[in-house]
Amino acid sequence: MGQGLFGFSGCIGFLECSGSSYLAADRFRNPKRRIVLGGKEYQDFLGGIGGMLFSTAFAMRLFAPYGVKEVNMEEVYAHATDTLAKTPPEKLPQLMADTTATLKEHFKDKDIAFSEIFIRMMSDMYRYHHIALDNLGNEPEERLTKINNQDKPAEAAPKHTPANAPRNPLGHVTPPAASHTDRIAEANEPQLQIL
Numbered sequence: 001m002g003q004g005l006f007g008f009s010g011c012i013g014f015l016e017c018s019g020s021s022y023l024a025a026d027r028f029r030n031p032k033r034r035i036v037l038g039g040k041e042y043q044d045f046l047g048g049i050g051g052m053l054f055s056t057a058f059a060m061r062l063f064a065p066y067g068v069k070e071v072n073m074e075e076v077y078a079h080a081t082d083t084l085a086k087t088p089p090e091k092l093p094q095l096m097a098d099t100t101a102t103l104k105e106h107f108k109d110k111d112i113a114f115s116e117i118f119i120r121m122m123s124d125m126y127r128y129h130h131i132a133l134d135n136l137g138n139e140p141e142e143r144l145t146k147i148n149n150q151d152k153p154a155e156a157a158p159k160h161t162p163a164n165a166p167r168n169p170l171g172h173v174t175p176p177a178a179s180h181t182d183r184i185a186e187a188n189e190p191q192l193q194i195l
Helices: 008-029 045-062 073-084 092-106 114-129 140-148 180-188
Strands: 034-037 040-043
Touching: 008 045, 034 045, 073 092, 073 114, 092 114
Parallel strands: none
Antiparallel strands: 034 040
């Protein structure tokens, strides 16, 4: 499909513009075109003004860029991962695959591979929400129980919360990472310096 004045859409736009211009001129010039307001007959100036507005809009559309799409991919990934983090763990792998396929289909003109999108979303899920696909809903003790086929399940470790943050091997408490939105909000807060 062409664009602008010389393509197919330009030809259609030109026809629309000329048609609405003809209607506007007809409403202003033809004495048979009357409108009744408040019991009195007037020349149909309202129809003429409406036709002029449409012809102006169609004329401006002739010079507008056709099919331009600019998207901030960082924001798309941020919204997708923030939404996926709220889903139940048992549905997360399928929803991540479906979301990745939808994004791949929607941005097919950008030449982004399915694996790039999936890996980016998976790493953002781990980085900002502490959700990894290899251990959804399973604590280490629960995995050992499943592996060893024990009848009695081991006691589950407490879930990681801000009050009970996970510890790294050196014993330091690892603070939970903020979501994309929280990280931007914290970056915009004024910082106090104590001298």
